[in-house]
Amino acid sequence: xxxxxxxxxxxxxxxxxxxxxxxxxxxxxxxxxxxxxxxxxxxxxxxxxxxxxxxxxxxxxxxxxxxxxxxxxxxxxxxxxxxxxxxxxxxxxxxxxxxxxxxxxxxxxxxxxxxxxxxxxxxxxxxxxxxxxxxxxxxxxxxxxxxxxxxxxxxxxxxxxxxxxxxxxxxxxxxxxxxxxxxxxxxxxxxxxxxxxxxxxxxxxxxxxxxxxxxxxxxxxxxxxxxxxxxxxxxxxxxxxxxxxxxxxxxxxxxxxxxxxxxxxxxxxxxxxxxxxxxxxxxxxxxxxxxxxxxxxxxxxxxxxxxxxxxxxxxxxxxxxxxxxxxxxxxxx
Amino acid sequence: xxxxxxxxxxxxxxxxxxxxxxxxxxxxxxxxxxxxxxxxxxxxxxxxxxxxxxxxxxxxxxxxxxxxxxxxxxxxxxxxxxxxxxxxxxxxxxxxxxxxxxxxxxxxxxxxxxxxxxxxxxxxxxxxxxxxxxxxxxxxxxxxxxxxxxxxxxxxxxxxxxxxxxxxxxxxxxxxxxxxxxxxxxxxxxxxxxxxxxxxxxxxxxxxxxxxxxxxxxxxxxxxxxxxxxxxxxxxxxxxxxxxxxxxxxxxxxxxxxxxxxxxxxxxxxxxxxxxxxxxxxxxxxxxxxxxxxxxxxxxxxxxxxxxxxxxxxxxxxxxxxxxxxxxxxxxx
Numbered sequence: 001x002x003x004x005x006x007x008x009x010x011x012x013x014x015x016x017x018x019x020x021x022x023x024x025x026x027x028x029x030x031x032x033x034x035x036x037x038x039x040x041x042x043x044x045x046x047x048x049x050x051x052x053x054x055x056x057x058x059x060x061x062x063x064x065x066x067x068x069x070x071x072x073x074x075x076x077x078x079x080x081x082x083x084x085x086x087x088x089x090x091x092x093x094x095x096x097x098x099x100x101x102x103x104x105x106x107x108x109x110x111x112x113x114x115x116x117x118x119x120x121x122x123x124x125x126x127x128x129x130x131x132x133x134x135x136x137x138x139x140x141x142x143x144x145x146x147x148x149x150x151x152x153x154x155x156x157x158x159x160x161x162x163x164x165x166x167x168x169x170x171x172x173x174x175x176x177x178x179x180x181x182x183x184x185x186x187x188x189x190x191x192x193x194x195x196x197x198x199x200x201x202x203x204x205x206x207x208x209x210x211x212x213x214x215x216x217x218x219x220x221x222x223x224x225x226x227x228x229x230x231x232x233x234x235x236x237x238x239x240x241x242x243x244x245x246x247x248x249x250x251x252x253x254x255x256x257x258x259x260x261x262x263x264x265x266x267x268x269x270x271x272x273x274x275x276x277x278x279x280x281x282x283x284x285x286x287x288x289x290x291x292x293x294x295x296x297x298x299x300x301x302x303x304x305x306x307x308x309x310x311x312x313x314x315x316x317x318x319x320x321x322x323x324x325x326x327x328x329x330x331x332x333x
Numbered sequence: 334x335x336x337x338x339x340x341x342x343x344x345x346x347x348x349x350x351x352x353x354x355x356x357x358x359x360x361x362x363x364x365x366x367x368x369x370x371x372x373x374x375x376x377x378x379x380x381x382x383x384x385x386x387x388x389x390x391x392x393x394x395x396x397x398x399x400x401x402x403x404x405x406x407x408x409x410x411x412x413x414x415x416x417x418x419x420x421x422x423x424x425x426x427x428x429x430x431x432x433x434x435x436x437x438x439x440x441x442x443x444x445x446x447x448x449x450x451x452x453x454x455x456x457x458x459x460x461x462x463x464x465x466x467x468x469x470x471x472x473x474x475x476x477x478x479x480x481x482x483x484x485x486x487x488x489x490x491x492x493x494x495x496x497x498x499x500x501x502x503x504x505x506x507x508x509x510x511x512x513x514x515x516x517x518x519x520x521x522x523x524x525x526x527x528x529x530x531x532x533x534x535x536x537x538x539x540x541x542x543x544x545x546x547x548x549x550x551x552x553x554x555x556x557x558x559x560x561x562x563x564x565x566x567x568x569x570x571x572x573x574x575x576x577x578x579x580x581x582x583x584x585x586x587x588x589x590x591x592x593x594x595x596x597x598x599x600x601x602x603x604x605x606x607x608x609x610x611x612x613x614x615x616x617x618x619x620x621x622x623x624x625x626x627x628x629x630x631x632x633x634x635x636x637x638x639x640x641x642x643x644x645x646x647x648x649x650x651x652x653x654x655x656x657x658x659x660x661x662x663x664x665x666x
Contacts, residue, residue, distance in 0.1 A: 005410035006434050008460055049650055077338035078519065086419045087644040088439050096522035096642075096655045101339050103447065103519055104642075104657075106421050106437045114436065118451070125458035127341055145646075186411065186436055189429035309425040309437075311418065313478075317382055322429045324437075 007218030018069025024165030108307030117184035134169025137277030162271035168286025201238020207323035232305035235273030340551030351402025357498030398502035441640030450517035467502025470610030495604035501619025534571020540656035565638035568606030
C-alpha cells in the first residue's frame with residue numbers, strides 16, 4: 001500500500017498552448033513590465049467595486065488565454081480555478097459568464113498550481129481534450145476582506161506582503177506546442193506554528209520546503225536540473241527561511257532559485273517583503289516564466305505555488321496559519 | 334472540437350469501499366436517524382466555537398470513513414474536499430491534522446459530488462489507488478457567517494432552508510466492493526436571476542435541471558433507469574421548481590425523485606423548506622443512499638448535489654445568485 005501519494009508523472013506531457021497575464025498599474029511598473037500581456041491603467045476598471053473589477057480582470061484573462069490558444073470559449077471543455085475572495089466568487093461568476101463546465105478549487109495563493117496540476121492530469125488521461133486553468137487577485141478586494149478597510153490607511157508592518165492586482169490563465173491541450181507539464185506534486189498541509197497574519201511568507205515556507213523535497217525525490221531530479229525553481233509568494237523573508245530549511249536537508253538552492261513575489265516588484269515600490277496573492281504566481285508564470293521557456297532561455301522550470309490556508313475567523317480564534325504548496329514541472333521539449 | 338464536455342464515463346468503475354456519516358442532534362431525530370453512523374448529543378462537541386466543532390466533526394467523519402474501509406490514514410493516498418466556511422478552513426485544518434495530500438475544492442453545497450466526481454476520475458485513471466472525499470457543514474457556523482448572529486434570534490422567512498449540522502465522507506478505491514461510481518457530470522454555472530438569499534432552492538433548481546439533462550443525455554439513460562434520483566438540497570420549493578423545469582423538457586420526475594434536504598428533516602421540525610448545506614447531501618449519501626445500495630434496495634442512483642455560488646459580498650452588491658450542480662451515478666454491480 002502506497003503511503004500518501006503526492007507526485008504524478010504525466011506520461012503524455014500535456015502541452016501549454018495558450019497563456020495570458022494581466023496586472024494592475026503598480027505591477028505594470030515593476031521589473032516584469034515587458035512580459036505582461038496587458039497592464040490596466042485604472043485598477044478599478046470602471047467598475048462599481050474592487051470585487052467587480054477583480055472579476056472583470058479574470059474574465060479578460062480567461063478570454064485572453066483561450067484566444068491566444070487559437071480557440072473560442074466553446075472549444076474549451078472545462079475551466080478549473082479558484083481565488084482568494086470568500087466562496088471563490090471571482091472564478092464562479094466568470095464561469096457563469098462563459099457558460100463553461102466549471103471545477104471550483106481552492107488552495108489560497110497556491111491555486112494556480114493546483115488548477116494546472118489537476119488540469120494537466122485530466123488532459124494527460126484524456127478525460128478532457130483541453131482545459132483552461134486560471135486565477136486572479138486584487139490588492140483592494142483582498143485588503144478589505146482579509147485585513148482592514150482601505151480608508152483606514154492602516155500602517156503595514158515590515159514583514160507584510162502586497163497582494164498582487166492581476167492574474168493569469170493557461171490553456172492545456174493534448175498537443176499543439178513544445179512546452180509541457182511533465183510532473184506535478186500535490187502538497188500536504190504543513191503548519192509551522194506562526195500566528196502573525198503579517199508574516200505569511202514565514203508561515204508558508206515550511207510547506208514549500210516539504211513539497212520541494214517530495215517533488216525532487218519523486219521525480220528523481222535535483223536542484224541543478226532546473227533552470228528556474230520559483231516559489232509562489234513567499235516574499236523576501238519567506239524565501240530566506242525556505243533556503244535555510246532546505247539547507248538543513250542538504251539541498252542548496254542557488255542562483256536558479258527565485259520567488260514570484262520578489263520578481264514582480266522592485267525595491268522602489270513600497271511593498272515590504274514583496275508580492276503575494278493567488279494572482280502573483282499566476283501572473284508571473286503566464287508572462288515571464290512561460291515566455292522565457294518559449295524563447296528557449298529556460299528548458300526546465302519548477303513552479304512551487306504556496307498558499308496560507310487560514311481565514312480571518314481562524315486567526316481571530318487564535319489558530320496558527322497552515323500552509324500548502326503544490327509543485328509543477330514545466331519543460332521545453 | 335468537442336463543445337464543453339461535462340460527462341465522463343468511468344470505464345474501470347471505481348468502488349466505494351468505506352463511508353461514514355455523522356450529524357447533529359436535530360438531524361438525528363429526523364426520518365433518517367437509523368441510517369446515520371453517529372449522532373452527536375451536543376452540537377458544540379465540547380469545543381470553544383462552532384467553527385471548531387464543525388472541524389472536529391469532519392475529523393471524525395474522515396477518520397470514520399477510512400476506518401470503515403479497513404485502512405489507516407497513511408494508507409489513503411489523497412483527500413479531496415471543501416466546505417462552506419470562508420477559505421474552506423474546516424477541510425484544510427482537517428487535512429493538516431491527518432498530514433495527508435490535500436486537494437481543496439469548492440462548489441458550495443455541491444462539494445460532496447464535486448469531490449466524489451474528481452476522486453472517481455483520479456482512481457479510474459489510476460492516478461491514485463484510493464482517495465477519501467468528504468465534507469461537513471454546521472448550522473451555527475454557517476448561520477453566523479452567511480446570515481445573522483445566532484444571538485439576534487432573527488425570524489426565518491418561509492422559503493428559507495436549514496443548514497445541516499453534519500457531513501459524510503467516502504473512500505474510493507480500484508477494487509473492494511460491488512458499489513461503484515460509473516459516470517459523473519460536472520455542472521455549468523447557471524443563473525436564474527434570483528437575488529433572495531432566503532430562496533436558495535429556487536436559485537439552484539435551474540442548475541440541477543441543466544445538469545440532469547446533460548447527465549441523462551450523455552449517459553444515454555432515462556429517468557426510469559434510476560431507483561433514486563436525489564438532488565442535494567433544493568428543499569421543498571426548489572424541488573417543485575425542478576419538477577416543473579424538467580417537465581418543460583418532457584422529462585417527468587416520478588416517485589423515484591427525492592431531495593436530500595427533504596429526506597433529512599420531517600415536518601415536525603421547524604426547518605421550513607428543508608435541509609441545506611454541504612453536509613446535507615454528504616450525510617444523506619453516506620448513510621441512507623449507500624446503505625440502501627449495499628442492502629440491494631437500490632441498484633442505480635443519480636446524486637445531483639446543488640450549490641449556490643454567491644458570497645455575502647456579492648449579495649450585498651446586488652448580484653443575483655448563480656447555481657451549480659454536479660451529478661454522479663452510483664451503481665450496485
